Ligand code: TXA
C-alpha cells in the first residue's frame with residue numbers, strides 16, 4: 001500500500017499516483033510538469049483535446065492561477081474547499097503547463113475538501129487530476145476501483161470511500177450569468193439560494209463548453225437501462241432507489257437509499273454500477289427512477305451518459 005510520503009516523492013519525480021478527493025479518486029500528476037501531464041493522458045487514454053482540472057491546497061493559491069471577476073471571487077471564497085470546479089481565464093504568471101488545458105486560454109481550477117489530498121497539495125503544489133478511470137469508463141470512488149481500472153499498475157493512496165461520490169460541479173465564470181456546465185453537489189437550487197446576488201444558468205446549448213461533457217461517458221461494460229420498474233427481467237441486475245419490490249427471479253440487487261435520500265444515492269451510484277458490472281449473476285443493469293431535483297439531477301446526468309450506446 002502506498003504511504004503518504006511515498007506518494008509525495010513519486011509526484012515530485014513527475015510520476016502519476018491515484019489520490020482521494022471528496023468527490024472521486026483522481027489520477028494525479030504535477031501541473032507544472034509536461035512529463036507528468038503527458039503520462040496522465042497516456043495512462044487514462046484520454047483524447048488530447050479534453051483538458052484537465054488543476055487542484056490547489058488553498059483558495060489563495062488557486063486565485064493566483066486565474067483571472068476572477070468579483071462575483072467569481074465571492075463564490076469560490078465561500079465554497080472552497082469543496083466540490084466545485086471553476087473555468088476562468090488563465091493568469092499570465094500561472095505555472096500550469098499549457099498541455100494540461102489543451103492550449104486553451106481558460107483553465108479549470110478547484111480546491112478539494114479532503115484532508116489527505118489537502119496535505120499532498122500543500123507539499124507538491126498544483127496537481128492535475130482527472131477522475132482515475134480509463135477515458136469513458138465508470139468513475140472510481142474507492143482505491144479498489146482505481147486498482148481495477150489500471151490493473152494495479154498505478155499506486156494509489158487509499159483513504160477509503162469518497163464522501164460525495166460524484167464529480168465536482170463545474171461552473172464557467174468567464175461571463176455573468178455564470179454557466180453550470182457539469183451538474184454536481186452544488187446544484188442550481190443550492191447556488192441560487194446561497195448566492196441571491198449571482199445569476200446561474202444551466203448549459204442547455206449544444207455548444208461544447210466542456211469537451212468531456214459532450215461524450216458518452218461513465219459507461220459500464222454491460223448494457224444499462226434507466227427508469228426500470230418491477231417486474232424486472234431475470235437477467236437484469238437492479239439498482240434501486242427507495243422502497244422497491246424485487247421479484248424472486250432477480251439475482252442481484254443493490255440499494256442506493258432505502259429512505260430515498262439523494263445524497264446517499266450519489267455517494268453509492270458509481271460503486272453500485274461497478275459492482276453489478278463485475279457480477280457474473282446478471283447480463284445487464286437496470287436503475288429504478290431517481291428524482292431529477294437537487295443532486296438527483298447530477299445522478300441522472302451521469303446515468304444518461306452511461307446508458308448511451310457505444311458505437
Ligand atoms: O470531482 C472532480 O472534478 C474530479 C476530481 C478528481 O477532482 N475530477 C474530474 O476530472 O472529474 P475529469 O477530467 O474527469 O473531468 C474534468 C472536466 C472534463 O469534462 C473537462 O472537459 C472539463 O472538466 N474541463 C477541464 N478544463 C476545462 C476548460 N479549460 N474548459 C472547459 N472544460 C474544461
Ligand code: MG
Pocket residue numbers: 130131139
Ligand atoms: Mg472523468
